Amino acid sequence: MHSPKRMLFLDLVLSLFRLNGLLIAEGDEMTEALGLTSARWKVIGVIALSNSGLTVPGIARVLGQSRQAVQRITDVMVTDGLLSYEPNPKHKRSVLVVLTEEGKTAYKDLRDVQDPWAINNTEDIPIEELDVGLRLLRRLIQKFDK
Amino acid sequence: MHSPKRMLFLDLVLSLFRLNGLLIAEGDEMTEALGLTSARWKVIGVIALSNSGLTVPGIARVLGQSRQAVQRITDVMVTDGLLSYEPNPKHKRSVLVVLTEEGKTAYKDLRDVQDPWAINNTEDIPIEELDVGLRLLRRLIQKFDK
DNA sequence: AGAATTACGTCAGTATGTTGTCATTTGACA
DNA sequence: TGTCAAATGACAACATACTGACGTAATTCT
Numbered sequence: 001m002h003s004p005k006r007m008l009f010l011d012l013v014l015s016l017f018r019l020n021g022l023l024i025a026e027g028d029e030m031t032e033a034l035g036l037t038s039a040r041w042k043v044i045g046v047i048a049l050s051n052s053g054l055t056v057p058g059i060a061r062v063l064g065q066s067r068q069a070v071q072r073i074t075d076v077m078v079t080d081g082l083l084s085y086e087p088n089p090k091h092k093r094s095v096l097v098v099l100t101e102e103g104k105t106a107y108k109d110l111r112d113v114q115d116p117w118a119i120n121n122t123e124d125i126p127i128e129e130l131d132v133g134l135r136l137l138r139r140l141i142q143k144f145d146k
Numbered sequence: 147m148h149s150p151k152r153m154l155f156l157d158l159v160l161s162l163f164r165l166n167g168l169l170i171a172e173g174d175e176m177t178e179a180l181g182l183t184s185a186r187w188k189v190i191g192v193i194a195l196s197n198s199g200l201t202v203p204g205i206a207r208v209l210g211q212s213r214q215a216v217q218r219i220t221d222v223m224v225t226d227g228l229l230s231y232e233p234n235p236k237h238k239r240s241v242l243v244v245l246t247e248e249g250k251t252a253y254k255d256l257r258d259v260q261d262p263w264a265i266n267n268t269e270d271i272p273i274e275e276l277d278v279g280l281r282l283l284r285r286l287i288q289k290f291d292k
Numbered sequence: 293a294g295a296a297t298t299a300c301g302t303c304a305g306t307a308t309g310t311t312g313t314c315a316t317t318t319g320a321c322a
Numbered sequence: 323t324g325t326c327a328a329a330t331g332a333c334a335a336c337a338t339a340c341t342g343a344c345g346t347a348a349t350t351c352t
Contacts, residue, residue, distance in 0.1 A: 006264045008276045013169055015283040017188070018210045020166040021309090022290040023159055028310095039338060042163070057300065064164045067300075069339050093347060094300055118152045121289060125282070130154045133282040136275050137161040143267060144168040167339090174340095185308060203330065215309050217331075239317060240330055 030117060034109050039073050041110055044082070044099065048107045053096035055088065064145070082106055176263060180255050185219050187256055190228070190245065194253045199242035201234065210291070228252055 024038045031041055046062050047054055056074055060067040074097055077083040082103040085095040099107060122130065170184045177187055192208050193200055202220055206213040220243055223229040228249040231241040245253060268276065 003265065005268050005273050005276065006261060008273065008280060009264045009268045010260070012276060012280045012283065014191075015280060015287060016162065016166060016169065019283050019287050019290070020162060021210050022287060023162065025310095026290050037337075045160075055300085064167050065338095066340060068302085068341085071301075072338085091300085091348075114156070115152060118155045119149065121286070122151050122155045125285065127151050127154065129278060129282050130151065130158060132275060132278045134154060134158045134161060136271070136279040137158065137165050139271065140267070141161060141165050141168060144165070144172050171340090183307075201330085211308095212310060213330075214311085214332090219308080237318075237330085 026117075030113050031110060034106060034113070036106065036110065040077060040082070043070065043073055043077065044103060044107050044110065047083070047097060047099055047103075053086070053088065053098060055091065055094045055096060057094065059097065077103075172263075176259050177256060180252060180259070182252060182256065186223060186228070189216065189219055189223065190249060190253050190256065193229070193243060193245055193249075199232070199234070199244060201237070201240045201242060203240065205243065223249075 027038050027041065031037070036044070042063055043059060046059050050062075054062075056071050057067040059074070060070040063070065074083055078085060081100055083097055084100050086098050088094055088096045173184050173187065177183070182190070188209055189205060192205050196208075200208075202217050203213040205220070206216040209216065220229055224231060227246055229243055230246050232244050234240055234242045
Protein backbone atom coordinates (compact mmCIF):
# COMPACT_ATOMS: atom_id res chain seq x y z
CA MET A 1 0.00 0.00 0.00
CA HIS A 2 2.54 2.56 -1.12
CA SER A 3 -0.04 5.04 -2.28
CA PRO A 4 1.53 8.25 -3.56
CA LYS A 5 -0.64 10.19 -1.16
CA ARG A 6 0.73 8.31 1.82
CA MET A 7 4.32 8.81 0.73
CA LEU A 8 3.59 12.45 0.07
CA PHE A 9 2.14 12.87 3.52
CA LEU A 10 5.01 11.18 5.34
CA ASP A 11 7.45 13.24 3.33
CA LEU A 12 5.51 16.32 4.29
CA VAL A 13 5.71 15.43 7.97
CA LEU A 14 9.46 14.83 7.87
CA SER A 15 10.01 18.06 5.97
CA LEU A 16 7.94 19.87 8.52
CA PHE A 17 10.10 18.55 11.37
CA ARG A 18 13.15 19.69 9.50
CA LEU A 19 11.84 23.13 8.69
CA ASN A 20 10.68 23.60 12.26
CA GLY A 21 14.24 23.12 13.49
CA LEU A 22 15.65 25.40 10.84
CA LEU A 23 13.17 28.16 11.61
CA ILE A 24 13.90 28.04 15.33
CA ALA A 25 17.61 28.23 14.57
CA GLU A 26 16.93 31.14 12.21
CA GLY A 27 14.87 32.93 14.79
CA ASP A 28 17.40 32.40 17.52
CA GLU A 29 20.17 33.74 15.34
CA MET A 30 18.09 36.67 14.21
CA THR A 31 17.14 37.74 17.72
CA GLU A 32 20.40 36.89 19.43
CA ALA A 33 21.48 40.53 19.38
CA LEU A 34 18.25 41.44 21.15
CA GLY A 35 18.94 39.03 23.98
CA LEU A 36 15.92 36.93 23.03
CA THR A 37 15.53 33.23 22.40
CA SER A 38 12.89 31.36 20.43
CA ALA A 39 10.93 30.54 23.57
CA ARG A 40 10.92 34.19 24.53
CA TRP A 41 9.91 35.80 21.28
CA LYS A 42 7.10 33.32 20.96
CA VAL A 43 5.73 34.51 24.30
CA ILE A 44 6.32 38.18 23.51
CA GLY A 45 4.60 37.79 20.19
CA VAL A 46 1.53 36.17 21.66
CA ILE A 47 1.13 38.82 24.35
CA ALA A 48 1.68 41.68 21.92
CA LEU A 49 -0.97 40.35 19.58
CA SER A 50 -3.64 39.97 22.27
CA ASN A 51 -5.76 43.01 22.97
CA SER A 52 -7.22 41.77 26.22
CA GLY A 53 -4.87 40.43 28.84
CA LEU A 54 -3.55 36.91 28.86
CA THR A 55 -2.85 34.55 31.73
CA VAL A 56 -0.07 31.99 31.70
CA PRO A 57 -2.37 29.08 30.81
CA GLY A 58 -3.90 31.33 28.15
CA ILE A 59 -0.55 31.86 26.47
CA ALA A 60 0.07 28.14 26.71
CA ARG A 61 -3.20 27.42 24.91
CA VAL A 62 -2.35 29.79 22.09
CA LEU A 63 1.08 28.26 21.66
CA GLY A 64 -0.17 24.73 22.10
CA GLN A 65 2.21 24.11 24.97
CA SER A 66 1.92 23.04 28.58
CA ARG A 67 1.19 25.76 31.09
CA GLN A 68 4.21 24.63 33.11
CA ALA A 69 6.59 25.28 30.23
CA VAL A 70 5.18 28.78 29.69
CA GLN A 71 5.19 29.53 33.40
CA ARG A 72 8.88 28.79 33.60
CA ILE A 73 9.66 31.13 30.69
CA THR A 74 7.50 33.97 31.97
CA ASP A 75 8.98 33.72 35.46
CA VAL A 76 12.44 34.26 34.05
CA MET A 77 11.23 37.05 31.78
CA VAL A 78 9.64 38.83 34.73
CA THR A 79 12.94 38.59 36.57
CA ASP A 80 14.65 39.99 33.50
CA GLY A 81 12.21 42.88 33.33
CA LEU A 82 10.55 42.06 30.01
CA LEU A 83 7.22 41.08 31.52
CA SER A 84 5.29 41.85 34.66
CA TYR A 85 2.43 40.15 36.42
CA GLU A 86 -0.65 42.32 36.97
CA PRO A 87 -3.71 41.58 39.11
CA ASN A 88 -6.47 39.87 37.21
CA PRO A 89 -9.94 41.26 37.94
CA LYS A 90 -11.42 38.05 36.56
CA HIS A 91 -9.38 35.67 38.63
CA LYS A 92 -7.86 35.91 42.08
CA ARG A 93 -4.88 33.63 41.59
CA SER A 94 -4.20 33.59 37.87
CA VAL A 95 -2.52 36.90 37.16
CA LEU A 96 -2.27 38.67 33.83
CA VAL A 97 1.02 38.72 31.96
CA VAL A 98 1.83 42.07 30.38
CA LEU A 99 4.75 43.62 28.56
CA THR A 100 6.82 46.14 30.50
CA GLU A 101 8.24 49.15 28.68
CA GLU A 102 11.37 47.11 28.16
CA GLY A 103 9.23 44.29 26.83
CA LYS A 104 7.48 46.61 24.39
CA THR A 105 10.83 47.88 23.18
CA ALA A 106 11.94 44.30 22.69
CA TYR A 107 8.82 43.63 20.66
CA LYS A 108 9.47 46.65 18.49
CA ASP A 109 13.07 45.55 17.95
CA LEU A 110 11.80 42.09 17.16
CA ARG A 111 9.47 43.45 14.52
CA ASP A 112 12.30 45.53 13.08
CA VAL A 113 14.35 42.46 12.30
CA GLN A 114 11.46 40.09 11.65
CA ASP A 115 9.70 42.15 9.02
CA PRO A 116 12.57 42.44 6.55
CA TRP A 117 13.33 38.79 7.19
CA ALA A 118 9.80 37.76 6.33
CA ILE A 119 9.78 39.91 3.23
CA ASN A 120 13.16 38.71 1.99
CA ASN A 121 12.23 35.09 2.38
CA THR A 122 9.01 35.30 0.46
CA GLU A 123 10.21 37.48 -2.40
CA ASP A 124 10.31 34.66 -4.89
CA ILE A 125 7.31 32.72 -3.64
CA PRO A 126 3.91 33.43 -5.19
CA ILE A 127 1.34 34.53 -2.65
CA GLU A 128 -1.03 31.79 -3.83
CA GLU A 129 1.44 29.14 -2.79
CA LEU A 130 1.81 30.65 0.65
CA ASP A 131 -1.93 30.75 0.93
CA VAL A 132 -2.40 27.12 -0.04
CA GLY A 133 0.37 26.13 2.35
CA LEU A 134 -1.15 28.01 5.25
CA ARG A 135 -4.58 26.56 4.61
CA LEU A 136 -3.09 23.09 4.55
CA LEU A 137 -1.31 23.63 7.86
CA ARG A 138 -4.49 24.99 9.43
CA ARG A 139 -6.43 22.05 8.18
CA LEU A 140 -3.96 19.63 9.69
CA ILE A 141 -3.79 21.56 12.94
CA GLN A 142 -7.53 21.33 13.28
CA LYS A 143 -7.35 17.64 12.59
CA PHE A 144 -4.80 16.91 15.30
CA ASP A 145 -5.80 19.45 17.89
CA LYS A 146 -7.81 17.37 20.35
CA MET B 147 4.49 47.79 6.11
CA HIS B 148 1.82 45.24 6.88
CA SER B 149 2.02 43.59 3.51
CA PRO B 150 -0.37 40.67 3.22
CA LYS B 151 2.52 38.48 2.18
CA ARG B 152 4.44 39.25 5.33
CA MET B 153 1.46 38.55 7.55
CA LEU B 154 0.80 35.37 5.64
CA PHE B 155 4.36 34.24 6.12
CA LEU B 156 4.48 34.94 9.84
CA ASP B 157 1.18 33.17 10.24
CA LEU B 158 2.60 30.27 8.33
CA VAL B 159 5.61 30.09 10.62
CA LEU B 160 3.50 30.15 13.77
CA SER B 161 1.18 27.50 12.38
CA LEU B 162 4.17 25.39 11.52
CA PHE B 163 5.44 25.57 15.10
CA ARG B 164 2.03 24.55 16.30
CA LEU B 165 1.63 21.67 13.90
CA ASN B 166 5.13 20.44 14.68
CA GLY B 167 4.19 20.07 18.32
CA LEU B 168 0.91 18.38 17.49
CA LEU B 169 2.55 15.91 15.14
CA ILE B 170 5.18 14.93 17.68
CA ALA B 171 2.45 14.41 20.25
CA GLU B 172 0.49 12.38 17.71
CA GLY B 173 3.51 10.28 16.88
CA ASP B 174 4.37 9.69 20.50
CA GLU B 175 0.86 8.59 21.26
CA MET B 176 0.68 6.40 18.20
CA THR B 177 3.93 4.59 18.96
CA GLU B 178 3.59 4.47 22.71
CA ALA B 179 2.42 0.87 22.61
CA LEU B 180 5.56 -0.02 20.65
CA GLY B 181 7.81 1.44 23.33
CA LEU B 182 9.01 4.10 20.92
CA THR B 183 9.22 7.86 21.27
CA SER B 184 9.42 10.54 18.61
CA ALA B 185 13.19 10.79 18.90
CA ARG B 186 13.48 7.04 18.44
CA TRP B 187 11.22 6.51 15.47
CA LYS B 188 12.92 9.38 13.70
CA VAL B 189 16.24 7.55 14.06
CA ILE B 190 14.77 4.17 13.15
CA GLY B 191 13.13 5.66 10.09
CA VAL B 192 16.32 7.26 8.84
CA ILE B 193 18.35 4.08 9.26
CA ALA B 194 15.68 1.90 7.66
CA LEU B 195 15.52 4.16 4.62
CA SER B 196 19.27 4.19 4.01
CA ASN B 197 20.65 1.39 1.88
CA SER B 198 24.26 1.93 2.75
CA GLY B 199 25.24 2.19 6.42
CA LEU B 200 24.96 5.36 8.38
CA THR B 201 27.17 6.78 11.10
CA VAL B 202 25.91 8.86 13.99
CA PRO B 203 26.91 12.18 12.43
CA GLY B 204 25.35 10.95 9.19
CA ILE B 205 22.00 10.40 10.87
CA ALA B 206 22.32 13.82 12.46
CA ARG B 207 22.84 15.42 9.07
CA VAL B 208 19.75 13.77 7.64
CA LEU B 209 17.64 14.87 10.57
CA GLY B 210 19.19 18.30 10.72
CA GLN B 211 20.22 17.83 14.32
CA SER B 212 23.43 17.92 16.29
CA ARG B 213 25.47 14.74 16.33
CA GLN B 214 25.53 14.84 20.12
CA ALA B 215 21.76 14.65 20.34
CA VAL B 216 21.67 11.68 17.98
CA GLN B 217 24.55 10.00 19.76
CA ARG B 218 22.69 10.08 23.02
CA ILE B 219 19.58 8.54 21.50
CA THR B 220 21.48 5.81 19.68
CA ASP B 221 23.48 4.93 22.81
CA VAL B 222 20.26 4.30 24.70
CA MET B 223 18.76 2.40 21.78
CA VAL B 224 21.82 0.15 21.61
CA THR B 225 21.43 -0.55 25.31
CA ASP B 226 17.77 -1.33 24.68
CA GLY B 227 18.66 -3.70 21.86
CA LEU B 228 17.05 -1.82 18.98
CA LEU B 229 20.32 -0.81 17.37
CA SER B 230 23.85 -2.09 17.28
CA TYR B 231 27.16 -0.53 16.37
CA GLU B 232 29.10 -2.32 13.65
CA PRO B 233 32.69 -1.75 12.53
CA ASN B 234 33.01 0.77 9.75
CA PRO B 235 35.45 -0.27 7.01
CA LYS B 236 35.63 3.37 5.94
CA HIS B 237 36.43 4.80 9.33
CA LYS B 238 38.30 3.50 12.35
CA ARG B 239 36.41 5.35 15.06
CA SER B 240 33.07 6.28 13.54
CA VAL B 241 31.05 3.05 13.65
CA LEU B 242 27.98 2.23 11.59
CA VAL B 243 24.57 2.20 13.23
CA VAL B 244 22.38 -0.71 12.15
CA LEU B 245 19.01 -2.10 13.13
CA THR B 246 19.04 -5.30 15.17
CA GLU B 247 16.34 -7.90 14.55
CA GLU B 248 14.39 -6.24 17.32
CA GLY B 249 14.93 -2.91 15.63
CA LYS B 250 13.67 -4.25 12.33
CA THR B 251 10.59 -5.61 14.05
CA ALA B 252 10.04 -2.20 15.63
CA TYR B 253 10.27 -0.58 12.21
CA LYS B 254 7.73 -3.00 10.80
CA ASP B 255 5.39 -2.32 13.72
CA LEU B 256 5.95 1.37 13.20
CA ARG B 257 4.93 1.10 9.58
CA ASP B 258 1.88 -0.91 10.54
CA VAL B 259 0.48 1.94 12.61
CA GLN B 260 1.93 4.78 10.57
CA ASP B 261 0.51 3.76 7.23
CA PRO B 262 -3.18 3.72 8.19
CA TRP B 263 -2.60 6.90 10.13
CA ALA B 264 -1.18 8.66 7.09
CA ILE B 265 -4.00 7.41 4.91
CA ASN B 266 -6.74 8.39 7.34
CA ASN B 267 -5.42 11.88 7.75
CA THR B 268 -5.21 12.67 4.08
CA GLU B 269 -8.51 11.19 3.01
CA ASP B 270 -10.21 14.53 2.61
CA ILE B 271 -7.23 16.48 1.32
CA PRO B 272 -6.69 16.74 -2.43
CA ILE B 273 -3.34 15.40 -3.54
CA GLU B 274 -2.58 18.66 -5.34
CA GLU B 275 -2.74 20.55 -2.07
CA LEU B 276 -0.34 18.13 -0.42
CA ASP B 277 1.96 18.52 -3.35
CA VAL B 278 1.98 22.30 -3.25
CA GLY B 279 2.50 22.18 0.51
CA LEU B 280 5.44 19.83 0.26
CA ARG B 281 7.05 21.88 -2.48
CA LEU B 282 6.67 24.99 -0.36
CA LEU B 283 8.29 23.32 2.64
CA ARG B 284 11.15 22.05 0.50
CA ARG B 285 11.66 25.47 -0.94
CA LEU B 286 11.86 27.02 2.50
CA ILE B 287 14.12 24.27 3.79
CA GLN B 288 16.52 24.92 0.97
CA LYS B 289 16.42 28.60 1.74
CA PHE B 290 17.36 28.19 5.39
CA ASP B 291 19.60 25.14 5.15
CA LYS B 292 23.07 26.01 4.05
C1' DA C 293 -26.35 26.42 48.43
C1' DG C 294 -23.64 22.40 48.15
C1' DA C 295 -21.16 19.03 45.49
C1' DA C 296 -18.50 17.76 41.67
C1' DT C 297 -15.60 19.12 38.09
C1' DT C 298 -12.34 21.96 36.05
C1' DA C 299 -8.55 25.29 36.12
C1' DC C 300 -4.46 27.01 38.17
C1' DG C 301 0.11 27.39 40.63
C1' DT C 302 3.82 24.77 42.07
C1' DC C 303 7.29 21.29 42.50
C1' DA C 304 9.62 17.23 40.72
C1' DG C 305 11.36 14.08 37.34
C1' DT C 306 12.46 13.04 32.64
C1' DA C 307 13.26 13.50 27.47
C1' DT C 308 15.09 16.00 23.82
C1' DG C 309 17.70 19.29 21.98
C1' DT C 310 21.46 23.01 21.92
C1' DT C 311 26.33 24.83 22.43
C1' DG C 312 31.06 24.46 23.93
C1' DT C 313 35.43 22.07 24.75
C1' DC C 314 39.11 18.75 24.10
C1' DA C 315 41.64 14.92 22.26
C1' DT C 316 41.99 11.98 18.36
C1' DT C 317 41.37 10.41 13.73
C1' DT C 318 40.68 11.47 8.75
C1' DG C 319 41.48 13.58 4.73
C1' DA C 320 43.25 17.19 1.77
C1' DC C 321 46.95 19.83 0.06
C1' DA C 322 51.32 22.31 -0.24
C1' DT D 323 55.42 13.18 2.93
C1' DG D 324 54.43 16.36 6.42
C1' DT D 325 51.17 19.61 7.97
C1' DC D 326 46.86 21.48 8.89
C1' DA D 327 41.87 21.77 8.68
C1' DA D 328 37.72 19.16 9.23
C1' DA D 329 35.24 15.35 11.30
C1' DT D 330 34.38 12.46 15.18
C1' DG D 331 33.68 10.74 20.01
C1' DA D 332 33.19 11.98 24.62
C1' DC D 333 31.85 14.81 28.30
C1' DA D 334 29.60 18.87 30.39
C1' DA D 335 26.42 22.66 31.02
C1' DC D 336 22.28 24.49 29.78
C1' DA D 337 17.48 25.55 27.47
C1' DT D 338 13.16 23.94 26.32
C1' DA D 339 9.65 20.94 26.49
C1' DC D 340 6.60 17.05 28.58
C1' DT D 341 4.17 14.44 32.25
C1' DG D 342 2.62 13.51 36.90
C1' DA D 343 1.16 14.85 41.37
C1' DC D 344 -0.60 17.87 44.96
C1' DG D 345 -3.34 21.46 47.08
C1' DT D 346 -6.28 25.29 46.27
C1' DA D 347 -9.36 28.38 43.69
C1' DA D 348 -13.02 28.90 40.29
C1' DT D 349 -16.81 27.23 37.77
C1' DT D 350 -20.58 24.29 36.67
C1' DC D 351 -24.34 21.52 37.70
C1' DT D 352 -28.12 19.67 40.28
